[in-house]
Amino acid sequence: xxxxxxxxxxxxxxxxxxxxxxxxxxxxxxxxxxxxxxxxxxxxxxxxxxxxxxxxxxxxxxxxxxxxxxxxxxxxxxxxxxxxxxxxxxxxxxxxxxxxxxxxxxxxxxxxxxxxxxxxxxxxxxxxxxxxxxxxxxxxxxxxxxxxxxxxxxxxxxxxxxxxxxxxxxxxxxxxxxxxxxxxxxxxxxxxxxxxxxxxxxxxxxxxxxxxxxxxxxxxxxxxxxxxxxxxxxxxxxxxxxxxxxxxxxxxxxxxxxxxxxxxxxxxxxxxxxxxxxxxxxxxxxxxxxxxxxxxxxxxxxxxxxxxxxxxxxxxxxxxxxxxxxxxxxxxxxxxxxxxxxxxxxxxxxxxxxxxxxxxxxxxxxxxxxxxxxxxxxxxxxxxxxxxxxxxxxxxxxxxxxxxxxxxxxxxxxxxxxxxxxxxxxxxx
Amino acid sequence: xxxxxxxxxxxxxxxxxxxxxxxxxxxxxxxxxxxxxxxxxxxxxxxxxxxxxxxxxxxxxxxxxxxxxxxxxxxxxxxxxxxxxxxxxxxxxxxxxxxxxxxxxxxxxxxxxxxxxxxxxxxxxxxxxxxxxxxxxxxxxxxxxxxxxxxxxxxxxxxxxxxxxxxxxxxxxxxxxxxxxxxxxxxxxxxxxxxxxxxxxxxxxxxxxxxxxxxxxxxxxxxxxxxxxxxxxxxxxxxxxxxxxxxxxxxxxxxxxxxxxxxxxxxxxxxxxxxxxxxxxxxxxxxxxxxxxxxxxxxxxxxxxxxxxxxxxxxxxxxxxxxxxxxxxxxxxxxxxxxxxxxxxxxxxxxxxxxxxxxxxxxxxxxxxxxxxxxxxxxxxxxxxxxxxxxxxxxxxxxxxxxxxxxxxxxxxxxxxxxxxxxxxx
Numbered sequence: 105x106x107x108x109x110x111x112x113x114x115x116x117x118x119x120x121x122x123x124x125x126x127x128x129x130x131x132x133x134x135x136x137x138x139x140x141x142x143x144x145x146x147x148x149x150x151x152x153x154x155x156x157x158x159x160x161x162x163x164x165x166x167x168x169x170x171x172x173x174x175x176x177x178x179x180x181x182x183x184x185x186x187x188x189x190x191x192x193x194x195x196x197x198x199x200x201x202x203x204x205x206x207x208x209x210x211x212x213x214x215x216x217x218x219x220x221x222x223x224x225x226x227x228x229x230x231x232x233x234x235x236x237x238x239x240x241x242x243x244x245x246x247x248x249x250x251x252x253x254x255x256x257x258x259x260x261x262x263x264x265x266x267x268x269x270x271x272x273x274x275x276x277x278x279x280x281x282x283x284x285x286x287x288x289x290x291x292x293x294x295x296x297x298x299x300x301x302x303x304x305x306x307x308x309x310x311x312x313x314x315x316x317x318x319x320x321x322x323x324x325x326x327x328x329x330x331x332x333x334x335x336x337x338x339x340x341x342x343x344x345x346x347x348x349x350x351x352x353x354x355x356x357x358x359x360x361x362x363x364x365x366x367x368x369x370x371x372x373x374x375x376x377x378x379x380x381x382x383x384x385x386x387x388x389x390x391x392x393x394x395x396x397x398x399x400x401x402x403x404x405x406x407x408x409x410x411x412x413x414x415x416x417x418x419x420x421x422x423x424x425x426x427x428x429x430x431x432x433x434x435x436x437x438x439x440x441x442x443x444x445x446x447x448x449x450x451x452x453x454x455x456x457x458x459x460x461x462x463x464x465x466x467x468x469x470x471x472x473x474x475x476x477x478x479x480x481x482x483x484x485x486x487x488x489x490x491x492x493x494x495x496x497x498x499x500x501x502x503x504x505x506x507x508x509x510x511x512x513x514x515x516x517x518x519x520x521x522x523x524x525x526x527x528x529x530x531x532x533x
Numbered sequence: 534x535x536x537x538x539x540x541x542x543x544x545x546x547x548x549x550x551x552x553x554x555x556x557x558x559x560x561x562x563x564x565x566x567x568x569x570x571x572x573x574x575x576x577x578x579x580x581x582x583x584x585x586x587x588x589x590x591x592x593x594x595x596x597x598x599x600x601x602x603x604x605x606x607x608x609x610x611x612x613x614x615x616x617x618x619x620x621x622x623x624x625x626x627x628x629x630x631x632x633x634x635x636x637x638x639x640x641x642x643x644x645x646x647x648x649x650x651x652x653x654x655x656x657x658x659x660x661x662x663x664x665x666x667x668x669x670x671x672x673x674x675x676x677x678x679x680x681x682x683x684x685x686x687x688x689x690x691x692x693x694x695x696x697x698x699x700x701x702x703x704x705x706x707x708x709x710x711x712x713x714x715x716x717x718x719x720x721x722x723x724x725x726x727x728x729x730x731x732x733x734x735x736x737x738x739x740x741x742x743x744x745x746x747x748x749x750x751x752x753x754x755x756x757x758x759x760x761x762x763x764x765x766x767x768x769x770x771x772x773x774x775x776x777x778x779x780x781x782x783x784x785x786x787x788x789x790x791x792x793x794x795x796x797x798x799x800x801x802x803x804x805x806x807x808x809x810x811x812x813x814x815x816x817x818x819x820x821x822x823x824x825x826x827x828x829x830x831x832x833x834x835x836x837x838x839x840x841x842x843x844x845x846x847x848x849x850x851x852x853x854x855x856x857x858x859x860x861x862x863x864x865x866x867x868x869x870x871x872x873x874x875x876x877x878x879x880x881x882x883x884x885x886x887x888x889x890x891x892x893x894x895x896x897x898x899x900x901x902x903x904x905x906x907x908x909x910x911x912x913x914x915x916x917x918x919x920x921x922x923x924x925x926x927x928x929x930x931x932x933x934x935x936x937x938x939x940x941x942x943x944x945x946x947x948x949x950x951x952x953x954x955x956x957x958x959x
Binding site for chain 1: 664957
């Protein structure tokens with residue numbers, strides 16, 4: 105039984121173990137929380153308001169997949185002490201790394217654009233024009249990276265994670281029928297309909313994003329977690345994933361109860377916040393907006409910087425925020441261009457914010473299978489991982505995840521390229 | 534076998550077809566094995582891959598080896614099957630390409646994009662590693678395209694090659710290769726640079742590299758490390774080895790490292806140390822970290838007032854290598870209370886038979902063990918001292934605080950901020 109470690113870890117609950125666990129806590133939780141970024145919140149809000157409780161059953165299987173994927177990363181980090189792009193470079197050589205890094209950069213560029221879209225959208229709820237909010241936040245993010253310290257940003261964010269409590273509160277204020285919610289979250293309901301399928305795919309695509317694997321592994325390495333303390337890191341991943349999924353769950357519930365029941369149709373997370381007003385009161389909508397802003401701004405700090413790190417690590421270029429433009433040109437240009445490009449992208453008049461977020465999810469999905477397959481090849485390499493290679497059960501779950509993600513991605517990409525093709529194929533009217 | 538003296542790169546050859554005397558293809562060149570040469574490592578055999586089978590063809594059987602054709606004579610040196618997990622040889626592709634190595638001159642970690650191979654005597658030697666963008670373009674088989682693109686901007690694709698004698702591979706197998714070029718290249722690096730490199734390495738390799746240093750270098754490196762990195766490294770070592778390293782360190786630095794360890798581990802290590810060294814460290818551990826007592830070194834030159842300048846000079850000579858601070862000689866009475874101080878310059882300039890009493894300056898600036906670091910810094914700055922003597926409760930001299938230690942401590946915030954900013958390694 106592969107999940108015996110949970111009971112085993114819980115069985116040895118004593119003060120020393122608890123203390124060890126608390127000292128290792130962090131990487132998994134932060135990674136999972138950053139994952140609930142602008143694109144994520146938007147997708148969940150749309151899922152709830154369009155299909156009510158119809159997609160809630162997906163939360164548990166998605167969480168299982170997320171735990172398996174993130175756990176593999178934290179295991180690789182703990183055993184080898186190297187980042188994921190390091191391992192890809194050493195195992196697959198310069199060429200593979202180069203193309204994977206290009207893909208990763210484009211993916212994360214799309215994600216960064218959607219974070220700025222989230223900033224613009226959330227502040228527009230408070231009546232701040234995007235032409236003010238976006239350049240200001242872009243400058244703020246850049247200054248934080250160059251002059252400030254990510255460590256402090258991270259600590260602030262850990263505190264700001266409490267803002268995610270806004271979602272359960274908003275869900276409570278929306279007064280859903282909890283019995284119905286419970287039933288819907290364990291009983292799969294399935295509709296063979298193009299837009300329902302596309303939404304399923306978007307939920308998976310936004311929950312498991314490629315950059316998370318790099319980020320998770322780097323956090324474990326940076327914390328200096330070794331294979332001896334590894335079982336705690338494993339627990340950390342699970343706690344983090346559970347929290348992230350719980351937040352997603354409550355977003356779906358609150359939008360389902362408040363918006364779907366009214367029969368409103370919404371297009372963006374900002375619309376969702378507006379639509380919450382009459383049902384859940386003005387506070388719920390303010391909480392919703394604050395939550396979206398918090399998630400977007402933090403992810404906007406993390407994504408450009410971390411992407412620049414992984415790419416320079418894999419390509420062997422100088423890196424580090426303590427360097428400058430002349431010492432580490434590639435590193436600085438990488439994150440500076442992604443911030444500038446993303447901000448400019450949002451400021452083009454009439455740009456469809458939702459479309460951008462949606463496309464960035466598609467690109468995420470397209471890159472994910474490649475990253476997952478490379479990961480599986482590395483983690484099953486006995487020379488590198490020793491006794492920490494995947495067991496048969498883990499491998500099965502992981503490969504199933506990969507195949508499901510690939511299938512979903514293909515469907516999603518097809519649907520993004522030519523909307524409605526899935527429903528035509530299935531033959532729904 | 535003829536080799537030209539032109540320079541090639543490993544990526545020019547890898548993947549090329551290898552033919553035998555009759556022109557039959559034997560497979561593709563999968564890897565190159567290297568062995569120690571006199572000075573530089575040279576290519577000792579070719580690893581050829583056909584289908585899934587790997588075979589090893591010794592260099593002796595190679596007739597032609599250039600970027601156009603690789604031909605071997607199997608009668609002269611028959612091929613043997615090769616097991617890819619075999620660890621006796623060092624393989625270019627498997628063990629060096631794409632790996633991180635230490636650039637000893639630039640004092641940093643670099644990634645190997647390519648290897649430079651040149652003809653030397655009647656073999657091929659590995660002369661340099663290519664870590665630049667050009668090497669990367671060559672690996673991607675896009676050197677021409679990239680050169681063209683950069684030439685549009687009137688630029689050249691940057692070359693970056695590091696001579697083999699200036700690199701130190703991290704793998705322990707590789708050290709046997711590099712040791713023939715220079716003995717222990719890492720020992721030539723500044724401990725502060727070593728500390729920075731070790732902090733960037735994965736935990737297993739950091740330990741290996743640290744173990745490969747001699748105890749003296751290891752001690753100096755440990756003193757330069759961020760406390761948490763140093764502590765982690767020290768806890769991973771054998772206790773005996775750890776205590777040997779601590780003995781090599783200046784007592785104040787050893788105390789700093791031990792202060793961050795859990796109490797029982799610190800006690801155990803102190804117990805393993807040489808009693809005299811342990812006692813000095815123990816004394817320092819008792820003081821607050823940001824007081825004069827916590828910053829001081831308790832090894833200083835203390836001489837009686839009646840001693841002659843010449844005798845003092847001889848004493849300084851014998852102690853010079855083990856003392857951190859030899860610029861000041863403190864003149865103490867029987868109760869170890871300071872009477873005055875003589876600088877090395879004054880001793881050198883004095884007549885040989887003059888006694889210290891005659892040349893010392895009696896107006897001595899001192900601080901107490903509990904004086905705060907900021908006050909110590911103020912005295913150092915105000916009187917332009919290299920070191921300030923520290924007195925214990927009875928007024929006896931307990932140690933000295935050197936100017937650089939108090940500076941480091943007081944500048945810590947500024948320095949720390951810079952380091953702290955760069956802390957997160959994504």
